[in-house]
Amino acid sequence: MAERGKRTVRDLRRGNRASLLRHLYFEGPLSRQELGRDTGLSAGSISNVVGELIADGMVEEAGAVESDGGRPRILLQVAPGYGYVVGVDVGETRVRVELFDLALTERAAADLPLSDSGHDVDHVVRLALEGIETVVREAGIDDREVLGVGIGVPGIVAQADGPDAVPGDGEGIVVHGQTIGWDAVPLGRLLRAGTALPLFIDNGAKTLGQAEMWFGAGRGSGNVVIALIGSGVGACVVTNGKPYHGASSSAGEWGHTTLRVGGRTCRCGSRGCLEAYVGAEALLGRWPGTPEGVSEETALAELLAAADHDPEADALLAEAAEYLGAGIADLINLFNPHRIVIGGWAGLMLGPRVLPTVREVAAAYALHHPCAQTSIELGRLGPDAVTVGAATLPLARFLDTGGERPVGLPAQAEPERQGDPGALRNRIARAVR
């Protein structure tokens, strides 16, 4: 009984820390009074927990505001320099690695192009480890200051250890990336062989989804689908504020839903998938004007520019818009979202041209009632949102546990105090521009 009582008190304390830390992170800077009003915790609890968080270096003062007739109220915020998080995007053509402080201000970045060997597993692991080492070195920080590394991958991410997995351990994580030739790749174990940092791995569309939900076009709604359109196509389905994973985490493979029985062959080996009509690789593969030896980004920009005078390019984009609209109608009928956000580098490039058609087609194919309540918008965080989203994986763990460090990791080094209070807002403002 005593043991149970002790655990309950500890859980409660941890819950209060998490609640305040999370609230300060997303809504701060806030005064103690505002924290009490928003979280429902007593003034005494706020005072105790905030005192602890300040002593731990996780929270710092951020100026003061006048209050009606009383003493000025001190504002508090999560200390940006308390620790750092790394985001890795294993993309279609490159591995991008960025290191952020806790306000998600970028401190260092590395772009490592994939070679002709494509997504050869050992090569990708080597590039990711090289990138992680580079950004930590360039930022001039110690490994112990890194709260974790988040990795977004193009494939289904399964946790072989099930619920027994140690968060941040990564060992049991296996990736099934059918379109890039990854069959049950033990990515967590392979990365673990080269780094002691906490590892968090998820599907790239889901990390993009988390970034848009936290800071971008998904903010303020709990029922959103974030579509990722790059070379391939994926989606993150958020219901009641949580990403929907399904039985083994493969939910959201929207790109491989069949839109045409017996249709074009897809990279996954099946036929008639949405991706085979909308993904950048499929689009460029069908355009005779696709230039040789340039990146997919450059080639897609040329396709878009050519569409004004090249009827073939125009027809391809019109067809893509129609399939995308029909695919979105399916999402509306299946999930009844408030909002559908189109992101990913190709989605953001295609968006301005195809969005009016996509909206029209979606309205024509979807049921009227749910469609009338759904808006279709472009993502706001730019083409690098997968990297930001990957970095939110260790950050989410940090906030959810009230600042607990992952098990079995080195103790926290002396925190730096050089964060800029407005950094998160600056980053978001930059991303939105």
Ligand SMILES: [Zn+2]
């Ligand atoms: Zn497919």
